[in-house]
Amino acid sequence: MAVARPAGPVIDVFDPRVYAAGIPHDAYRLLRDEDPVHWHQEPAVGDWPAGPGFWAVTRYADVVRVLRTPGEYSSFAGATQIRDPDPADLPFIRRMMLNLDPPDHGRLRRVVSGAFTPRRIGRFADAVAARARELVDRVAERGTCDLPVDVTDEYPVANLADLLGVPPGDRGLIRAWTDRVVGYQDPDHAGTARGPDGRPVNPRSPARLADMFDYARALAEHKRRRPADDLMTALALAEEDGRRLDDAELSMFFFLLVIAGNDTVRAALPGGLAVLLDHPAEHRRLLADPGLLDPAIEELLRRHPPVLSFRRTAVADTVLAGRPIAAGDKVVVFHAAANHDERRFPDPMRLDIARRLNDHVSFGDGPHVCLGARFARLQMRALYRELLWRLPDLEPAGPPVRLVSNFIGGVKHLPLRFTPVPRSGAR
Numbered sequence: 001m002a003v004a005r006p007a008g009p010v011i012d013v014f015d016p017r018v019y020a021a022g023i024p025h026d027a028y029r030l031l032r033d034e035d036p037v038h039w040h041q042e043p044a045v046g047d048w049p050a051g052p053g054f055w056a057v058t059r060y061a062d063v064v065r066v067l068r069t070p071g072e073y074s075s076f077a078g079a080t081q082i083r084d085p086d087p088a089d090l091p092f093i094r095r096m097m098l099n100l101d102p103p104d105h106g107r108l109r110r111v112v113s114g115a116f117t118p119r120r121i122g123r124f125a126d127a128v129a130a131r132a133r134e135l136v137d138r139v140a141e142r143g144t145c146d147l148p149v150d151v152t153d154e155y156p157v158a159n160l161a162d163l164l165g166v167p168p169g170d171r172g173l174i175r176a177w178t179d180r181v182v183g184y185q186d187p188d189h190a191g192t193a194r195g196p197d198g199r200p201v202n203p204r205s206p207a208r209l210a211d212m213f214d215y216a217r218a219l220a221e222h223k224r225r226r227p228a229d230d231l232m233t234a235l236a237l238a239e240e241d242g243r244r245l246d247d248a249e250l251s252m253f254f255f256l257l258v259i260a261g262n263d264t265v266r267a268a269l270p271g272g273l274a275v276l277l278d279h280p281a282e283h284r285r286l287l288a289d290p291g292l293l294d295p296a297i298e299e300l301l302r303r304h305p306p307v308l309s310f311r312r313t314a315v316a317d318t319v320l321a322g323r324p325i326a327a328g329d330k331v332v333v334f335h336a337a338a339n340h341d342e343r344r345f346p347d348p349m350r351l352d353i354a355r356r357l358n359d360h361v362s363f364g365d366g367p368h369v370c371l372g373a374r375f376a377r378l379q380m381r382a383l384y385r386e387l388l389w390r391l392p393d394l395e396p397a398g399p400p401v402r403l404v405s406n407f408i409g410g411v412k413h414l415p416l417r418f419t420p421v422p423r424s425g426a427r
Contacts, residue, residue, distance in 0.1 A: 013056055013334060014040055014082070016185040016406040019308065023409070025349070028337035031058040037323040040332075042082070045185075051084055054311065054330035055323070058337035060344040060361070062321050066312055066333050068366035070101040073312035073331050075368065082311050082332055082406065096252035098260075098368065105367055107240055112253060112371060115234030120163075121375050123229070125382075128159050132382040133424050136390055143420040144397060146413050147270045152383070156265035159379055164257060165223060165230030170215075174258050177212050182263045185405045188412065209255065216254035217247050231257070261372050263408055264306045265379050268362075270411040272300030272380070273387070274400045277416075279351040286353050287392055290385075296353035297380050298360065303351060305335040305362035308409050335361050336409070391418040 011027050018024050031038050036059040042051035057063050066073045079085050079099045093099055097108040135155055139145035153175070161171045220236040227233045235253055238245060245253065276283050276296075286296050311332045318325045325331060339360045340348040363370035370376070388394070397417040403410030 011038070012040075013058075013337075014042060014054075014406060015045055016404045017045070019406055019409070020402050020404045022402065023304075023308075023336045025336075025340060028058050028334065028340065031056060032337060032341055032343075036062060037321045037325075048083065048185075051082070052330070054082060054332045055320070055325060057320065057331060057333045058341075059321065060338040060341035063333040063335070063338040063361060064365050065320070066331055067310075067361070067364060067368065070105075070312075070367060072314065072316055072318045074101050074315045075099050075105075075312060076101045077313035077315055077328075078311065078330065080310050080312070082309065082330070084330075092248065095248050096256055098256055102367060108245075108249065108253075109367070109371075111238045111240050111245065112235065115231055115238055116371050116375075118374065120229070120231065120234070121378065124159065124163055124375075125378060127162060128379055129382045129386075131155060131158055132379075132386040135383075136386040137423040140390060140421045140423055144415070144417045146415050147273065148266075148411055148414055151387075152266060152269040155269070155383060156262050156379060159265075159375075160258070160261045163231050163261075163375065164254075165228055165232045166219065173212075173215065174262055177209075178259055178262050178266070181209075181259050182403075182405065182408050182410065185407075187404065212255060212258070213251040216251045219254070220250050257372070260370070261375070263410070264370070264372065265376050267306035267403075267408050267410045268301060268304065268376065269380060269383060270400070270414045271304035271306065271409055272297070273384075273394075274396070274411065274414055275300055275303045275351060276353075277394060277396050282351050282353050283388075283394075287388060290389065292353050293381060293384060294377075295355065295358065297377060297384065298358045299351060299353050299355050301362040302339045302345070302355075302358055302360035304409060305339055305360070306409055307335055307362070307364075308405070308407055309334050310364070333361075335364075390421060390424075394418045 011030060012018055013024055013027050013031070036057070038056045038058070040054055040056040042053045044050040057066055076094055076099055079090065079093050085093055097105060097112065100108060132155065135151045139150050145151065157171050157174050157178075160166075161168065161174060166174065219232055223230070223233040223236040227237065232254070235245060235250060276286070286292050309332050311330055314325045314327050314329045314331055316327050320331070339345070339362065342348055345355075363373040363376075394416055395418070397415040400411050401413035403412055
């Protein structure tokens with residue numbers, strides 16, 4: 001079916017540099033109101049070439065429909081990043097659970113669900129709380145800190161390493177891999193590699209990830225010889241229908257857990273705190289009523305989703321919000337736009353730490369809803385508990401510096417000041 005591309009309003013929610021200034025709420029609101037399934041150009045940005053364009057989906061109901069209907073909007077057909085992967089890389093990329101559709105997705109989901117149990121996650125609660133206390137101790141007597149640099153960049157890496165069973169000496173590898181894969185649009189992290197034709201090589205290319213995959217295979221083999229009560233052991237020994245995960249499946253699981261499991265929390269913590277500190281009355285309300293911490297975390301996730309966008313590919317001619325979508329078209333959902341849809345969330349720009357029925361999509365929806373959400377919330381709860389009540393007069397000491405990315409809502413710097421307090425062990 002040939003589809004005439006509508007002109008629509010001229011607006012940009014694609015350029016990663018837009019997000020360095022914060023979530024583009026005005027642009028999202030215009031799209032939700034006037035063109036909720038908007039044909040968006042995909043121009044060249046920096047070294048990255050132009051693409052064919054995509055449908056930008058910004059209303060909550062439409063975002064949820066796309067995420068819940070893999071038979072129409074596929075993760076497998078073109079993977080889940082806005083940019084098209086190199087055709088030579090696509091077969092390998094499709095082996096990651098994130099990029100599979102049912103029923104193949106279900107098989108791998110069952111394997112990792114069996115390893116990612118509430119019991120295993122809960123076992124780390126004390127260690128996570130102790131790490132939060134230690135990291136806040138490092139800055140408590142200073143009266144100032146740069147939250148990502150001093151606290152939240154290290155915190156989820158160390159927690160994830162414990163969960164996976166990565167030795168402490170190798171934690172720096174997780175940080176480096178995450179910066180390479182997630183920060184590839186940001187000049188501070190890009191380090192762009194180039195192929196023989198001089199064009200930049202996608203950081204998700206198997207060639208760029210060979211060191212991570214080699215490490216994953218070696219770690220899995222080590223866990224088979226010396227099993228432990230950690231996630232990598234569980235994955236290395238897991239079986240589905242009498243078959244263990246092959247090397248490619250294990251490597252892609254490791255990739256998914258290292259990148260998503262680390263950077264989701266790494267982005268959510270400083271981003272959520274920046275939102276809270278921009279609303280002093282809600283900050284004081286939370287300090288006065290610690291029982292509001294859990295709903296406050298959900299509200300901060302709604303206001304600052306760590307993942308900004310995900311791509312699907314239409315695998316049949318469909319209609320979405322009255323727009324005809326052609327098979328093969330890219331369809332991109334914008335989580336922050338959905339989370340601020342007035343049709344779903346009353347007064348969405350108001351921060352309400354006691355908001356009820358807060359069914360945000362910050363951890364996705366449908367078959368690909370985030371498996372690590374429980375662990376992410378556990379980490380957020382532990383760090384906020386230490387940070388907010390031990391340093392009750394926290395306030396910004398400067399504006400946040402955000403990651404240049406249309407994928408991850410990262411915060412590179414968040415300067416804070418507060419009244420110095422003794423370390424938790426000080427007398």
